[in-house]
Amino acid sequence: MSHSTLRRKLAERSFIGLCIAAVALPLIILIVLMVDVGIDSIDRLNWSFLSSYPSRKAEEAGIRPGLVGSVYLIALTAAMALPIGVGAAVYLEEYAKRGWLANLIEINLANLAGVPSIIYGLLGLKLFVRTIGLGRGLLAGACTMALLILPIVILASREALRTVPLSIREGAYALGATRWQTVSQVVLPVAFPGILTGAILSVSRAIGEAAPLIVVGALAYIAFLPDGINSPFTVLPIQIFNWVSRPQREFLDNAAAGIVVLLVTMLLLNGLAIYLRNRLQKRRYW
Amino acid sequence: MRRTEKSKRATSFRERLVEFGLLGSGVLSIFTTVAILTVLAFETVGFFQEVTFAEFFGDTQWTPLFSDKHFGIWPLIGGTFLTSLIAVAVALPLGLLAAVYLSEFARESVRKAVKPALEVLAGVPTIVYGYFALVFITPLLQKFIPGLAGFNALSPGIVMGIMIIPMISSLSEDALHAVPATLKEGSYALGAGRLATIFRVTIPSAFSGIVASVILATSRAIGETMIVAIAAGQQPRLTLDPRVPIETMTAYIVQISLGDTPTGTIEYKTIFVVGASLFAITFVMNILSQRIARRFRGKI
Numbered sequence: 001m002s003h004s005t006l007r008r009k010l011a012e013r014s015f016i017g018l019c020i021a022a023v024a025l026p027l028i029i030l031i032v033l034m035v036d037v038g039i040d041s042i043d044r045l046n047w048s049f050l051s052s053y054p055s056r057k058a059e060e061a062g063i064r065p066g067l068v069g070s071v072y073l074i075a076l077t078a079a080m081a082l083p084i085g086v087g088a089a090v091y092l093e094e095y096a097k098r099g100w101l102a103n104l105i106e107i108n109l110a111n112l113a114g115v116p117s118i119i120y121g122l123l124g125l126k127l128f129v130r131t132i133g134l135g136r137g138l139l140a141g142a143c144t145m146a147l148l149i150l151p152i153v154i155l156a157s158r159e160a161l162r163t164v165p166l167s168i169r170e171g172a173y174a175l176g177a178t179r180w181q182t183v184s185q186v187v188l189p190v191a192f193p194g195i196l197t198g199a200i201l202s203v204s205r206a207i208g209e210a211a212p213l214i215v216v217g218a219l220a221y222i223a224f225l226p227d228g229i230n231s232p233f234t235v236l237p238i239q240i241f242n243w244v245s246r247p248q249r250e251f252l253d254n255a256a257a258g259i260v261v262l263l264v265t266m267l268l269l270n271g272l273a274i275y276l277r278n279r280l281q282k283r284r285y286w
Numbered sequence: 287m288r289r290t291e292k293s294k295r296a297t298s299f300r301e302r303l304v305e306f307g308l309l310g311s312g313v314l315s316i317f318t319t320v321a322i323l324t325v326l327a328f329e330t331v332g333f334f335q336e337v338t339f340a341e342f343f344g345d346t347q348w349t350p351l352f353s354d355k356h357f358g359i360w361p362l363i364g365g366t367f368l369t370s371l372i373a374v375a376v377a378l379p380l381g382l383l384a385a386v387y388l389s390e391f392a393r394e395s396v397r398k399a400v401k402p403a404l405e406v407l408a409g410v411p412t413i414v415y416g417y418f419a420l421v422f423i424t425p426l427l428q429k430f431i432p433g434l435a436g437f438n439a440l441s442p443g444i445v446m447g448i449m450i451i452p453m454i455s456s457l458s459e460d461a462l463h464a465v466p467a468t469l470k471e472g473s474y475a476l477g478a479g480r481l482a483t484i485f486r487v488t489i490p491s492a493f494s495g496i497v498a499s500v501i502l503a504t505s506r507a508i509g510e511t512m513i514v515a516i517a518a519g520q521q522p523r524l525t526l527d528p529r530v531p532i533e534t535m536t537a538y539i540v541q542i543s544l545g546d547t548p549t550g551t552i553e554y555k556t557i558f559v560v561g562a563s564l565f566a567i568t569f570v571m572n573i574l575s576q577r578i579a580r581r582f583r584g585k586i
Binding site: 008018022030033037083084090091104109111114115119120147178179180205207214215240244252255256262 | 297300301304305307308309310311312313314315316318319321322325326328329379380381383384386387388391400403404406407409410411412413414415416417418420421422448451479480481502505506508509510511512515516536539540543544549557558561564565568569572573576
């Protein structure tokens with residue numbers, strides 16, 4: 001083997017090493033992040049943390065209003081965003097005939113996905129809180145979040161609809177079914193597992209969002225549970241943000257414990273999405 | 287006969303109704319854009335009735351909360367670009383190397399495992415990254431960098447960089463992957479090695495696709511809120527020094543939103559004017575990225 005080939009081989013090897021390091025480094029940082037949060041949270045993570053209200057004393061403070069607020073908010077958000085998102089996806093995939101309107105919606109969706117989430121907060125503040133007059137309550141927050149995740153829900157649902165083979169639709173039409181009969185009784189049931197997975201994943205993204213809700217006016221310090229859709233509320237990430245922003249060191253541990261609760265909630269949702277997809281996809285239609 | 291006629295008409299009516307409803311869902315997304323533009327424009331116009339353009343673009347101080355009010359946007363834009371540039375400086379080399387590895391070297395099984403693992407980085411809630419920047423990265427960096435303040439641009443910048451790695455790596459990988467094999471084979475046939483082929487043929491061919499991914503990732507960093515709101519501070523200042531507290535556009539909106547600002551006051555209007563500036567910047571970058579990406583796909 002000549003000298004230059006050897007050198008070339010060596011350079012190649014070290015470059016691959018560099019590449020692997022570039023892949024490994026962020027993943028290692030991710031692990032360090034998880035371990036760091038885990039260690040910080042260990043003293044505070046117990047049942048009373050989950051069931052208590054916020055307090056001036058760090059060791060008595062709990063995350064209950066945030067947890068309950070997040071659950072309510074996400075349920076309301078999903079109830080609005082999912083039907084509209086799936087409807088829009090069905091229109092674009094099954095109905096739209098490459099017209100100017102379909103094109104416009106298409107371009108618009110691509111741009112909306114790139115709008116910073118805090119801008120949606122400004123929209124929610126002006127439109128839902130002030131103009132429509134919902135006040136700084138759960139419903140205003142949920143409307144804002146629904147608009148925020150809509151592009152993601154539509155994208156995921158369209159991908160699920162695209163996996164349904166054309167032959168199945170043609171079979172339905174050949175039997176004399178109308179377009180809506182085909183969509184509602186044939187296409188949607190087949191695409192359902194995919195749509196469901198996408199829906200859960202986009203909702204799980206909404207759980208971690210804090211910025212738009214801060215602008216809409218979710219409160220950081222709440223010592224009660226929401227009692228209606230216009231009730232003031234807080235959510236997990238905002239409660240965590242409140243604890244992180246305090247100068248006292250003890251509250252940082254509360255923030256770490258809150259982060260663990262948030263991450264576990266998201267993990268459970270993602271696990272559920274994967275489980276449902278695997279389970280439902282076993283029923284093959286073709 | 288009559289009966290079927292009637293039911294046929296009912297069916298066709300229902301079909302139309304359904305299509306109309308579905309169309310309405312699609313149109314709602316257009317309504318969202320229109321609403322965002324209207325809201326931002328409305329309050330921005332209100333703002334400029336009290337503050338002149340010259341002051342907004344000419345002043346170098348941003349102090350709407352002080353008694354001596356200044357409304358120069360540059361400190362907020364400067365803080366935003368400083369943190370975003372640090373983020374890109376971290377994410378570009380790591381993301382690009384990861385993309386090269388995944389598209390040129392990694393075995394299929396490795397690729398299938400590493401890609402979703404990297405995607406997790408973009409899925410972690412930003413509040414978690416903010417905590418990490420403040421509680422872990424800043425104290426760590428303070429051991430090496432004298433004069434690094436508790437709030438600074440460096441630490442949230444680095445953490446944001448880690449967050450946007452998957453955007454650069456996955457879009458750049460697609461671009462590298464799209465480079466035709468014939469080009470690389472031609473390079474090998476001329477006696478070039480693997481590294482020479484990657485650096486002189488594959489990366490240059492995929493260059494516009496990579497640029498598109500970097501612009502998109504930068505735009506994401508510019509719009510990112512919680513990390514900078516937690517770890518960068520609340521002191522709008524025009525500086526290139528990454529060690530001192532600054533304030534980004536997004537962090538300013540959060541700061542004002544946390545206080546109780548009545549509608550109609552100038553403070554209330556500033557968050558919309560800052561929001562409009564943020565929207566304009568990210569919008570232009572997103573369009574630019576889409577344009578470049580489309581041209582790249584057309585060329586390949």
